[in-house]
Amino acid sequence: MVIQLHINPGDELPIYRQIMRQITDAVAGGHLSPGDKLASHRDLAEQLVIAPLTVKKAYDELERQGLIRTERGRGTFVTARASPDPEEQRARLRDPMRRLLYRAHLGGIPFKDVVSLLEDVYREIQAERTNPREV
Amino acid sequence: MVIQLHINPGDELPIYRQIMRQITDAVAGGHLSPGDKLASHRDLAEQLVIAPLTVKKAYDELERQGLIRTERGRGTFVTARASPDPEEQRARLRDPMRRLLYRAHLGGIPFKDVVSLLEDVYREIQAERTNPREV
Amino acid sequence: MVIQLHINPGDELPIYRQIMRQITDAVAGGHLSPGDKLASHRDLAEQLVIAPLTVKKAYDELERQGLIRTERGRGTFVTARASPDPEEQRARLRDPMRRLLYRAHLGGIPFKDVVSLLEDVYREIQAERTNPREV
Amino acid sequence: MVIQLHINPGDELPIYRQIMRQITDAVAGGHLSPGDKLASHRDLAEQLVIAPLTVKKAYDELERQGLIRTERGRGTFVTARASPDPEEQRARLRDPMRRLLYRAHLGGIPFKDVVSLLEDVYREIQAERTNPREV
DNA sequence: GTGGTCTAGACCACC
DNA sequence: GTGGTCTAGACCACG
Numbered sequence: 001m002v003i004q005l006h007i008n009p010g011d012e013l014p015i016y017r018q019i020m021r022q023i024t025d026a027v028a029g030g031h032l033s034p035g036d037k038l039a040s041h042r043d044l045a046e047q048l049v050i051a052p053l054t055v056k057k058a059y060d061e062l063e064r065q066g067l068i069r070t071e072r073g074r075g076t077f078v079t080a081r082a083s084p085d086p087e088e089q090r091a092r093l094r095d096p097m098r099r100l101l102y103r104a105h106l107g108g109i110p111f112k113d114v115v116s117l118l119e120d121v122y123r124e125i126q127a128e129r130t131n132p133r134e135v
Numbered sequence: 136m137v138i139q140l141h142i143n144p145g146d147e148l149p150i151y152r153q154i155m156r157q158i159t160d161a162v163a164g165g166h167l168s169p170g171d172k173l174a175s176h177r178d179l180a181e182q183l184v185i186a187p188l189t190v191k192k193a194y195d196e197l198e199r200q201g202l203i204r205t206e207r208g209r210g211t212f213v214t215a216r217a218s219p220d221p222e223e224q225r226a227r228l229r230d231p232m233r234r235l236l237y238r239a240h241l242g243g244i245p246f247k248d249v250v251s252l253l254e255d256v257y258r259e260i261q262a263e264r265t266n267p268r269e270v
Numbered sequence: 271m272v273i274q275l276h277i278n279p280g281d282e283l284p285i286y287r288q289i290m291r292q293i294t295d296a297v298a299g300g301h302l303s304p305g306d307k308l309a310s311h312r313d314l315a316e317q318l319v320i321a322p323l324t325v326k327k328a329y330d331e332l333e334r335q336g337l338i339r340t341e342r343g344r345g346t347f348v349t350a351r352a353s354p355d356p357e358e359q360r361a362r363l364r365d366p367m368r369r370l371l372y373r374a375h376l377g378g379i380p381f382k383d384v385v386s387l388l389e390d391v392y393r394e395i396q397a398e399r400t401n402p403r404e405v
Numbered sequence: 406m407v408i409q410l411h412i413n414p415g416d417e418l419p420i421y422r423q424i425m426r427q428i429t430d431a432v433a434g435g436h437l438s439p440g441d442k443l444a445s446h447r448d449l450a451e452q453l454v455i456a457p458l459t460v461k462k463a464y465d466e467l468e469r470q471g472l473i474r475t476e477r478g479r480g481t482f483v484t485a486r487a488s489p490d491p492e493e494q495r496a497r498l499r500d501p502m503r504r505l506l507y508r509a510h511l512g513g514i515p516f517k518d519v520v521s522l523l524e525d526v527y528r529e530i531q532a533e534r535t536n537p538r539e540v
Numbered sequence: 541g542t543g544g545t546c547t548a549g550a551c552c553a554c555c
Numbered sequence: 556g557t558g559g560t561c562t563a564g565a566c567c568a569c570g
Contacts, residue, residue: 363512
């Protein structure tokens with residue numbers, strides 16, 4: 001299975017960490033399975049229009065964490081380590097959600113509206129996915 | 136009302152952002168109200184044992200966000216105005232929401248669970264607000 | 271004749287200069303004539319909700335410029351100096367206008383719209399003046 | 406395209422604002438276009454013989470205004486996006502316009518003359534733009 | 541006393 | 556090399 005990464009230069013989070021996080025989440029969610037081959041760091045760099053060194057750094061870090069493994073001349077693969085605890089996955093969303101709710105609160109947006117906004121955005125994403133424009 | 140800030144040098148988050156976040160949270164949580172006077176940036180700097188410029192940078196950013204307002208020679212105050220344009224406020228949440236949903240999707244968490252998680256977190260925050268800890 | 275001053279704390283321009291500029295403009299425009307009595311610096315301070323020292327500084331500067339004159343025990347008066355050249359008055363508006371047009375240009379607002387916006391604002395002010403709410 | 410900045414220490418306007426204004430004007434005047442790379446804040450600081458932080462402050466402010474955008478490790482660039490909300494843009498001009506009309510009124514300049522003065526200034530700017538001096 | 545500005549240098553993370 | 560952060564001090568204008 002192939003996944004599509006999105007990076008946002010100018011984000012607080014360094015680009016290499018954005019890559020790490022997305023691959024980690026993809027493995028956790030089963031979109032990437034042990035044995036799957038990742039794009040070469042050069043290809044991914046070209047695809048994301050960033051410096052190859054940046055992708056390499058992300059891969060290196062992930063390898064150090066044991067999530068992926070690079071084999072010289074063959075490529076980079078997801079290792080056997082299965083997806084972590086689904087509870088942990090959920091827990092990882094709590095902080096971003098807190099921030100989101102704080103911002104909404106500061107902006108005077110009632111919780112009810114936050115949920116309906118979220119539903120809006122969800123439908124938007126669904127629509128894009130079934131009817132992709134450019135990616 | 137007076138609030139006590141705590142900073143942790145060596146944290147991933149820059150000091151000036153730690154200050155920003157705590158003040159933002161304090162306003163969101165009602166511990167600081169419109170019109171309240173903040174400590175002068177020099178005093179706060181002394182209190183936290185950091186450079187005055189660091190506090191000032193935090194205050195400057197918050198002022199640009201419209202959360203506080205500084206008046207020459209008088210001091211810095213929590214702003215009275217709630218929020219600019221309600222529509223704009225909502226629009227500003229769309230991007231973080233997209234990222235949130237994207238992470239959830241990668242992590243294999245169905246949308247339904249995202250919403251219920253969000254409701255959990257909301258209840259958590261509510262509980263903290265009615266029964267405040269320390270800020 | 272009495273004039274109403276407006277100050278904007280938090281403006282770039284120091285408050286005492288805002289006062290100076292408005293009195294100067296009022297004299298130039300004939301709203302204040304030689305011999306007219308100005309509000310005492312204490313009264314004006316109370317009216318504008320600022321520190322008396324701030325008004326005093328404005329009056330002092332204006333006196334140094336020869337535009338007004340304070341007589342101990344009697345009050346502060348506009349001196350005999352007549353209004354400057356009407357051309358100079360107009361010239362004084364060119365710089366603020368340049369800035370205004372630059373901002374409009376940056377914001378992608380065509381000149382035509384700037385003029386109609388200006389007419390809007392003018393009508394707004396007229397309406398307020400003939401039908402004053404609070405001042 | 407490269408532009409040459411000039412600063413005047415000892416000017417009323419703070420150095421960092423002088424920098425901001427010149428870059429803003431350069432963009433407005435088409436001397437800098439979206440995508441153009443600015444000098445690094447260190448280089449510009451050296452060029453102008455001022456502290457790097459001073460330039461950085463100018464860049465930071467401009468970024469917050471959305472005029473430029475800085476990317477970690479890459480540099481600082483003129484932003485592509487024109488303006489956020491056209492309505493908001495217009496609203497932002499109302500206050501300066503009020504002040505302008507107020508000064509004109511105090512100075513005894515009828516509204517009609519204000520408009521024709523504005524047209525004058527507009528033509529002046531147009532002329533400068535088609536026939537640029539130095540920036 | 542308070543904010544506004546500026547300096548000269550430092551260390552780090554990122555690309 | 557580039558931006559991001561922080562320091563320890565300084566001087567000035569304002570209220």
